[in-house]
Amino acid sequence: MGFVDHWRDIFVTLRRHKLRTFLTAFGVFWGILMVVILLGIGKGLERGISQIFKDDAYNSIWLRGAKASILYAGLNPGRPIILTIHDLEALRAAIPGIENLTPRKQLKTEIPVKFGQKTGAFEIQGIYPGNNVIEKTILLEGRLLNPLDVAEARRVAVIGTRVVEILFGKDELPVGQRIDIHGTSYLVVGTFTDVGGEGELRRIYLPFTAFQRSFDPSPEIEWLIFTIKDGFHSYPHEERVRALLSERHRFSPVDHGALDIWNVIEDYKKFQSLFLGIHVFVTVVGMGTLFAGLVGVTNVMFISVKERTREIGIRKALGATPRTILGMILQEALMLTLISGYLGLVAGIGVIELLRSFGIEAEYFREPEVDLKVAFGALVVLILGGVTAGYIPARHAARIHPIEALRHE
Amino acid sequence: MQPMLQVSDLHKSYGAGKASIPILHSIDFSIKRNEFIALMGPSGSGKSTLLNILGILDSYDAGEYWLDGILIKNLSEHQAAQYRNRFIGFVFQSFNLLPHLTAVENVALPLRYLGQSLSVRTNLAKSFLDQMGLNERFHHLPTELSGGQRQRVAIARALSTAPRLILADEPTGNLDSAASRDILDLFTTLHDAGTTIILVTHDEEVARRTKRIVRIRDGRLV
Numbered sequence: 001m002g003f004v005d006h007w008r009d010i011f012v013t014l015r016r017h018k019l020r021t022f023l024t025a026f027g028v029f030w031g032i033l034m035v036v037i038l039l040g041i042g043k044g045l046e047r048g049i050s051q052i053f054k055d056d057a058y059n060s061i062w063l064r065g066a067k068a069s070i071l072y073a074g075l076n077p078g079r080p081i082i083l084t085i086h087d088l089e090a091l092r093a094a095i096p097g098i099e100n101l102t103p104r105k106q107l108k109t110e111i112p113v114k115f116g117q118k119t120g121a122f123e124i125q126g127i128y129p130g131n132n133v134i135e136k137t138i139l140l141e142g143r144l145l146n147p148l149d150v151a152e153a154r155r156v157a158v159i160g161t162r163v164v165e166i167l168f169g170k171d172e173l174p175v176g177q178r179i180d181i182h183g184t185s186y187l188v189v190g191t192f193t194d195v196g197g198e199g200e201l202r203r204i205y206l207p208f209t210a211f212q213r214s215f216d217p218s219p220e221i222e223w224l225i226f227t228i229k230d231g232f233h234s235y236p237h238e239e240r241v242r243a244l245l246s247e248r249h250r251f252s253p254v255d256h257g258a259l260d261i262w263n264v265i266e267d268y269k270k271f272q273s274l275f276l277g278i279h280v281f282v283t284v285v286g287m288g289t290l291f292a293g294l295v296g297v298t299n300v301m302f303i304s305v306k307e308r309t310r311e312i313g314i315r316k317a318l319g320a321t322p323r324t325i326l327g328m329i330l331q332e333a334l335m336l337t338l339i340s341g342y343l344g345l346v347a348g349i350g351v352i353e354l355l356r357s358f359g360i361e362a363e364y365f366r367e368p369e370v371d372l373k374v375a376f377g378a379l380v381v382l383i384l385g386g387v388t389a390g391y392i393p394a395r396h397a398a399r400i401h402p403i404e405a406l407r408h409e
Numbered sequence: 410m411q412p413m414l415q416v417s418d419l420h421k422s423y424g425a426g427k428a429s430i431p432i433l434h435s436i437d438f439s440i441k442r443n444e445f446i447a448l449m450g451p452s453g454s455g456k457s458t459l460l461n462i463l464g465i466l467d468s469y470d471a472g473e474y475w476l477d478g479i480l481i482k483n484l485s486e487h488q489a490a491q492y493r494n495r496f497i498g499f500v501f502q503s504f505n506l507l508p509h510l511t512a513v514e515n516v517a518l519p520l521r522y523l524g525q526s527l528s529v530r531t532n533l534a535k536s537f538l539d540q541m542g543l544n545e546r547f548h549h550l551p552t553e554l555s556g557g558q559r560q561r562v563a564i565a566r567a568l569s570t571a572p573r574l575i576l577a578d579e580p581t582g583n584l585d586s587a588a589s590r591d592i593l594d595l596f597t598t599l600h601d602a603g604t605t606i607i608l609v610t611h612d613e614e615v616a617r618r619t620k621r622i623v624r625i626r627d628g629r630l631v
Contacts (some may be wrong), residue, residue, distance in 0.1 A: 012509040314505045317466060318566070319494020319522035321487045403466050406505070 010332045013304065024300040025340035031293035032341045032378060035286035036348025036370055040355070042282045044368030049271050051366060053264070055196040057100075057134050061237055062262040063224040063245075069257030073250055081249050081258045084219040085208070090248060091224070095240050097232025100130030103208055104223035107215060113167065113204065114180040120166040122159075123203045124181060126211025134225050135194060137205075142175035142190030145207055153209035157181070158190040160201040181206075184214045228265060238263055290381065294337070294389040301333050301393035305400075312397055313405020322398035329397045333390025334383070341382035345375060411478065412439035413605050414463070414574065419472035421458055432458045433628045436472070440607070445600040447616035448609045450625035457578075459625065460609050464576050465493045477573045494522050498567030502579035504559045506551040506566075512538055513547045516566045523570055530569075537565035541595070557588030564595060568604075575599070577608045581615055593618045 014021045065081040088103050103126070110121035131137070132144045140161065149156050159167075159174060168174050174188045186206065194200040206214075228237060238261055243253050251258040305312070312325055320328075349370050356368055419436040422429045432455045440446060450456040461467035462474060465481055466489075474481045476496055484492065498519075499505075506515045513534045520530035535547060541561040551559055560580060567575050577596070581589035593615065600606055600620075608619055616622050624631045 009509075016509065310505075311507055314507060315518070315522075316490060317464070317493060317499050317505075318519045319490050319570070321490040321522075323487065324490075324522065403461055406466075406501075 007335075009328065010335055013308075013332060014336065017304070020300055020303070021336065024296050025336055027293035027296035028290075028337050028340040028382075029293075029344040029347070031286075031290035032344030032382065033348045033351075034289045035282075035378060036345055036375070037351055038282040038286050039374050040348070040352035040368040040370045041365075042278050043371070044355075044365045045278060046275055047367050047369075048365040049275070051195075053268055053271070054136070055194070055200075056136060056264060057227050058264055058268045059233070060100075060134050060225060060227045060264045061241070062260075062264070063241065064222060064260040065249075066258055066260050068251040068255055070252040070255040072252040072255065075250060079251075081245075081251060082220050083222075083224050083245070085221055086219060087245060087248060088221070088224050090244065091226070091241060094244055095237065097229045097235050098226045098237065099229055100133040101224075101226040102128035102130035102134060103221035104131065104225065105208060105211055105216065105221050110202075111182045113163070113182075115167040115177065118167050120163065122163055123199070124206060124211070124215070125203055126206050126208040126215075128208055130226065131205065134227060135196070135200070137192045137194055140191045140193055141173075142188070144190055144192070145205055149207040150209050153213055154207055155184065155186045155210050155214070156189045156207065157186040158192055158205045159188055160203045161191065161193050162198065162201040163204060164191050182215065186210075233265065238266075290385065294385045297333055297337055297386065297389040298392060300336075301329060301390055302396070304332070305329060305393045305397040308397075309400055309405045309408040312400050313402045313408065316400070316402040317406065325400075326394045326398040329394035330387060330390040333394070334386040337382050337386030337389065341379070341386075345378055349375065412475075413442040413444070413477060415439040415473075415475040416463075417473050419459075419462070419469050419474060421455075421462065421467075421469045431628060433462075433469070436625075436628075436630060438623060438630060440605065443600065443603050443605055445596070445606045445620045446608065447619040447622045448607055448625065449611060449613075449616055449622055451611065454625045455628040456609055456625045460576060460578055460607075463574070463607065464497050464499060465489050490522075494519055495570060496573045498570070498572040498575045500560070500563050500567050500575065500577040500580045502582040504551070504556075504563045504583070506559055506562055508551055511548045511550055512543060512554070512562045512565075515551070515562055516569050519566060519570045533569060534565070537568055538562065540568075541565045555588070556584050557591050560584060560588070560592050561595065564592070564599075568599070573605065575604055575606045577606060579610055580608065581610075581612070589615070 063083065065083045067077070068075065068079045068081060069077050071077055085103055088101055091098065092101055105126040107124055111124050112119055113122050113124075125131075127145065128150055129145050129147055137144060137158075142158070144158055145156070148154070157179065159179075164174050167179065168177070174191055177188050178185045179188060180186075181204065192205075212218075228235070242256075242259060242261070245259060246253040246255065249258070312320075315325065352368050352370050416439070417437050419433055420431070421433040422431040424430055436459065448456055448460065458467065462469050465484070468484075469482075479492075481492065507518070510518065513531060516534035516537055517530040520533060525533070535544075538544060538547060541564060543558060543561055543565070546554060546558060546562075551562070554562065564580075567577075580596075581592055584592060596606055596608065597618065606619075608615070610616055
């Protein structure tokens with residue numbers, strides 16, 4: 001009484017009820033298809049959003065002066081708040097758990113930069129070395145800026161790959177060359193790339209102090225950026241920073257318009273919980289759909305058992321044990337779920353791959369994919385589901401009394 | 410010689426307590442090897458119940474049923490199925506062939522439950538069908554066969570596991586007179602070859618073809 005012996009019976013039974021078999025199989029097929037597509041799209045969303053956080057350190061806080069929006073200490077609203085390099089030092093002294101502090105000072109427009117005969121207009125930024133961490137700058141050749149560059153106001157530059165392409169020939173090594181930035185000669189000490197896109201690759205980073213000397217000696221800075229140390233994530237940095245700067249610049253501590261604050265870590269946390277939400281949603285909806293499909297299988301198997309009562313009676317009279325009958329019905333349910341589920345899995349992966357090959361991408365969506373672990377998991381769920389869906393009708397069939405079954409018409 | 414089949418003081422009733430309805434009272438009889446017996450009685454006489462007990466499809470309340478030296482009592486469903494498979498060959502009035510299996514597959518089915526391999530059971534099934542004169546009908550479905558042919562397939566199936574006992578329940582009830590004669594001739598041939606057969610009928614004509622007639626009325630042998 002081997003496993004294989006049942007296959008013909010099963011095929012014959014399923015074939016005799018084509019429509020019913022098709023509808024049931026379709027239920028499972030659809031369930032798995034939806035689960036796979038949902039999971040694939042969920043993955044795409046997750047990848048799209050992680051891409052946003054890939055560019056910059058996820059635990060950073062970015063500050064920029066804006067305009068006071070509340071009358072405070074006799075000072076009118078609408079007054080611009082301008083951050084300075086002294087604010088940065090004040091923050092460093094007063095606020096615990098922060099590191100990689102950097103100012104960012106840049107000229108209002110792109111500036112012409114020359115190397116030999118070639119000229120290009122690029123974004124010039126004066127920074128501290130902490131910027132390397134915050135921007136996740138990827139060093140290609142040479143070195144990145146270091147504290148000595150800033151302390152000594154060295155005229156050195158680290159340039160992006162687009163800058164290299166525009167200013168240097170194919171065979172020229174940029175590191176060690178001198179470039180002319182708005183009339184001042186700077187030594188290229190390194191080249192970098194960044195996942196932040198074209199704009200960031202057109203940048204030239206200079207030591208903050210050298211930038212001041214060459215272009216703008218004022219202490220004013222456009223951005224003040226820092227990261228939060230591990231272990232300080234629950235510290236209310238945003239509030240403390242606002243409070244400190246409100247004293248220094250005399251704006252209301254509750255004036256949320258005075259500073260632009262971009263708290264990446266808060267966004268990151270929000271997206272983390274969004275991811276979790278997406279995962280739960282996808283899982284619940286997917287499992288629900290799948291469950292509906294499996295209930296369909298149970299139903300059909302019940303009908304099938306009912307219809308075959310007499311056949312089961314004959315088989316029992318001829319010597320089929322309850323276990324044999326149980327196995328027969330279980331295998332039928334299992335085959336129905338496995339074949340249709342497998343097709344659903346393949347179709348789902350096909351749809352996701354199609355989406356991927358068309359390169360459907362948006363800011364929050366890229367490279368949807370079904371990972372093997374999920375596919376394997378779905379298969380396990382299917383097998384378990386098939387067995388579960390078949391078990392109740394199968395047990396019912398196994399308990400059919402042969403005498404009554406033989407009388408059954 | 411030890412009887413092939415012995416029933417002593419067999420009781421059977423349905424229901425429990427005061428509502429219980431007695432069906433069989435103190436049935437006693439025995440059958441020797443290679444007997445050909447007709448079991449006769451009007452409907453409601455208890456002959457179907459007796460047949461079910463003899464066929465190990467039903468249990469009984471008191472007494473003993475010995476089949477070929479084995480006491481058939483208090484069996485689990487699993488054991489009952491195995492005993493039916495090995496000891497009993499059934500021939501039904503309505504043939505009870507599985508409609509989606511071919512003649513060979515129908516005959517091979519009990520052998521499958523016996524655990525025979527596909528090639529063994531196919532060969533055996535073919536040889537039994539051959540004996541029934543159906544060597545040209547191996548791969549026909551039941552619907553493609555005449556009533557007489559179907560009953561012969563069913564007889565081949567009943568013989569396939571070489572059972573101790575053939576139980577035939579009104580085997581000619583659904584057949585015309587020519588086919589009936591044909592089937593009864595076949596039973597006679599099988600009996601001559603040494604098979605033990607109990608044939609249930611209410612047709613005196615059919616009963617007369619057997620060697621002994623056992624009559625049952627109101628749950629008692631008469």
